Amino acid sequence: MSLRTLLAALMFALLPIAGLAQQLPGTDTPTTPAISPDEAVQRLLDVLQDDQARTALIDTLKADPAVAAADPAAEDEPPPALAQQVAESTAAAGREVAGELARVGQQLVGSLGLFQDLKVGGAHRMEAIQLFMTIFTTIVIAAVLMRGANIVAGRRSPPPTAGFWRRTRAALLITALRAVGIVLAWTAGYALASFVFSHTGSPSASQTLYLNAFLLYGVVRVILRAINSPHADDEPTLSVLAPGAQAIIYRNLVMVSGIVIQGLLFVVPLTRIWMGFAAVRPMRTVVATIAAVAAVIAIRRIARALDLARGDRFSGETNAGSAVALGAQRTWRTIWPALTLIYIAYSWFIVVTRPALIETVILRGTVHTILAVFLLLMGMRLLRSATHINVSLPETLLALSPALARRTSMVVMILTWIAAIFLMLFALSLALSGWGWVSRSILGDPIAQAVLWRVLSALLLSVIAAVIWAVVDGWIEYKLTHGINGQSATNRTRTLLALFRNGFTIALVVVATMITLSQIGINIAPLIAGAGVIGLAVGFGAQTLVKDVITGVFIQLENAINVGDVVEVGAVSGSVEKVNIRTVRLRAGNGSVHIVPFSSVTTVTNMTRDFGAHIMDVGIAYREDITRAKAALQEAYDRLIKEPEFGELVTAPLDMQGVMGLGPDSVNLRVIIKTLPAKHWGVGRRYTELVKQVMDEWNIEIPFPQRQLHLPEGFEKMLAAAPEKVVPKNPA
Numbered sequence: 001m002s003l004r005t006l007l008a009a010l011m012f013a014l015l016p017i018a019g020l021a022q023q024l025p026g027t028d029t030p031t032t033p034a035i036s037p038d039e040a041v042q043r044l045l046d047v048l049q050d051d052q053a054r055t056a057l058i059d060t061l062k063a064d065p066a067v068a069a070a071d072p073a074a075e076d077e078p079p080p081a082l083a084q085q086v087a088e089s090t091a092a093a094g095r096e097v098a099g100e101l102a103r104v105g106q107q108l109v110g111s112l113g114l115f116q117d118l119k120v121g122g123a124h125r126m127e128a129i130q131l132f133m134t135i136f137t138t139i140v141i142a143a144v145l146m147r148g149a150n151i152v153a154g155r156r157s158p159p160p161t162a163g164f165w166r167r168t169r170a171a172l173l174i175t176a177l178r179a180v181g182i183v184l185a186w187t188a189g190y191a192l193a194s195f196v197f198s199h200t201g202s203p204s205a206s207q208t209l210y211l212n213a214f215l216l217y218g219v220v221r222v223i224l225r226a227i228n229s230p231h232a233d234d235e236p237t238l239s240v241l242a243p244g245a246q247a248i249i250y251r252n253l254v255m256v257s258g259i260v261i262q263g264l265l266f267v268v269p270l271t272r273i274w275m276g277f278a279a280v281r282p283m284r285t286v287v288a289t290i291a292a293v294a295a296v297i298a299i300r301r302i303a304r305a306l307d308l309a310r311g312d313r314f315s316g317e318t319n320a321g322s323a324v325a326l327g328a329q330r331t332w333r334t335i336w337p338a339l340t341l342i343y344i345a346y347s348w349f350i351v352v353t354r355p356a357l358i359e360t361v362i363l364r365g366t367v368h369t370i371l372a373v374f375l376l377l378m379g380m381r382l383l384r385s386a387t388h389i390n391v392s393l394p395e396t397l398l399a400l401s402p403a404l405a406r407r408t409s410m411v412v413m414i415l416t417w418i419a420a421i422f423l424m425l426f427a428l429s430l431a432l433s434g435w436g437w438v439s440r441s442i443l444g445d446p447i448a449q450a451v452l453w454r455v456l457s458a459l460l461l462s463v464i465a466a467v468i469w470a471v472v473d474g475w476i477e478y479k480l481t482h483g484i485n486g487q488s489a490t491n492r493t494r495t496l497l498a499l500f501r502n503g504f505t506i507a508l509v510v511v512a513t514m515i516t517l518s519q520i521g522i523n524i525a526p527l528i529a530g531a532g533v534i535g536l537a538v539g540f541g542a543q544t545l546v547k548d549v550i551t552g553v554f555i556q557l558e559n560a561i562n563v564g565d566v567v568e569v570g571a572v573s574g575s576v577e578k579v580n581i582r583t584v585r586l587r588a589g590n591g592s593v594h595i596v597p598f599s600s601v602t603t604v605t606n607m608t609r610d611f612g613a614h615i616m617d618v619g620i621a622y623r624e625d626i627t628r629a630k631a632a633l634q635e636a637y638d639r640l641i642k643e644p645e646f647g648e649l650v651t652a653p654l655d656m657q658g659v660m661g662l663g664p665d666s667v668n669l670r671v672i673i674k675t676l677p678a679k680h681w682g683v684g685r686r687y688t689e690l691v692k693q694v695m696d697e698w699n700i701e702i703p704f705p706q707r708q709l710h711l712p713e714g715f716e717k718m719l720a721a722a723p724e725k726v727v728p729k730n731p732a
Helices: 003-020 037-049 051-063 065-069 082-112 122-156 164-195 205-227 243-275 277-309 320-353 355-388 395-400 404-434 446-482 491-520 525-541 543-557 626-642 680-697 715-721
Strands: 566-569 572-579 583-587 593-597 604-606 612-620 655-662 667-675
Touching: 122 164, 122 205, 164 205, 205 243, 243 277, 277 320, 320 355, 355 404, 404 446, 446 491, 491 525, 491 543, 491 572, 566 583, 572 593, 612 626, 612 680, 626 655, 626 667, 626 680, 667 680
Parallel strands: none
Antiparallel strands: 566 572, 566 604, 572 583, 583 593, 612 667, 655 667
């Protein structure tokens, strides 16, 4: 981190504090003795009754600058320009900042002579020895107990491949053991200070200061080690970072927290006890400066460690939740060092110049910021994992509706997104309120409560609408899969259910949107009226669209087209893939898709309604026996019926139509095979193949077009005598 960046962050942090000098405790302001209202009124009456005093009062008021400023002539003067106001405000702020910086400089200069006058008198020499022994005892006991906890951690550590909850339980168990070790060491130190070094049964003030700082610092160390351990390879932690990065983060945070806790809770108060009040401010300046420098160094090390160890672990994911979470994560990694530098500069300035605000500003803001960061990270985690949610349902529910699990997962995913966004917004408001930038009384304001309730009600209505859609869509999917009353869904059922799904979705979205807008506080009456006017205008301007809809409604009422049918509409034909209120989508045999608006449909030819029929004309030679040919066709039909995959599709005996006509080359016989709807094409192809086989086996000729040439007499002699005159040579 460069010096220029540090100075810029310091100046940025000093700007909002520059105007606090005249409002904070410790600022010297002249005071006047207070008098009662009755006494003031009596004095005014005495002055008004005395002519000389009254004249003197009038002259004094005329000469007063405040009265002169209230002169009507002066009120007519225009207010200063915006640029002048900005310049004056900037100059005033600059003077205040310069004054604060001068004060800070004096504190730093005064702290240089602190250690020159550092002497411990005879009255405190024995107390210092006892304090040193207490410090030594607590550190040794804590080190031994922590060593034992580390040994247990190494033995109870789960493998790296263990699940998240198993590693979390192990980390919490080891953390509890370390916390017990800190408490036992503190108890031993308290007993030593109370019963060995004290005659009153309670520790001295210096001993109490150290023991409180020791306990707080120990608890902070235990919490930091539970998250990031210096030996992450051998013990479980809550962090997912690499062991090297965890070690760097832990050591630097422990160093900074040790300087802050031991310095402000132990060293500075002890300086006041042993050296007097005059030495407190320089000592606090020294401690704050050392802590600020150590914090800047720690930020630089931690940022470098995270840059080396992070990687884009989610770069291969393409879903929306992961992309948003990854973008937020990258933004946070970019701005957190600068925000931390501003926090350090702000805290250092308050500790050095406004120590009375340490508890009300720094401590409260720090606690709120830590909680806000935790909630922000949790929100980003939820946002990233929302698209991976897969709800497991009992087999009984899945048997009723296989799509219910997918619908439930979608609803839970939406709820997770809402919870993640709410956590992130709440984290931001928590951090701002902690530093006093947003008043904490806002939530108590009736208007704010009403707005919050409206927003929550709108979100609740949206969730209820999503649940209703999921239930209805799951029911439709179940009916499409299992049919109605135990019967498989027909083409008509699939078409109507698909139309009902589309119509219900549109109606639900419209109604839910209107109710949500109304709940937020938006008057929906103009929206409904505007929608009616727009609908009327669209009806006049888009007559073809209206015709499409009306024709589609009547086609569905007449049950002319259903999904799965093979139809011919207009000039195209194909299998019906989708039917909506305005168009029909057909899939041709070559794979082409035709989307036909109902307004262009005048005739619908449905080739799969009720039953199918394969009509086949077979030609035989004139010399063949017709009765024998009919028997061959019947034999082919009998073979077809014996094949299970085709026999069950035929619904009636072979309809032998007989001789349909005498062609130029053949006698034409016709047979008709009646099948289930849309099955006659496959049955016809197989029957044609069997007819050819039987005709070949029975030696019945199936003629094909032939041409007979009649040559004149003597043609063979002419060809033998002069072949080139009869058959010309090829020019090539």
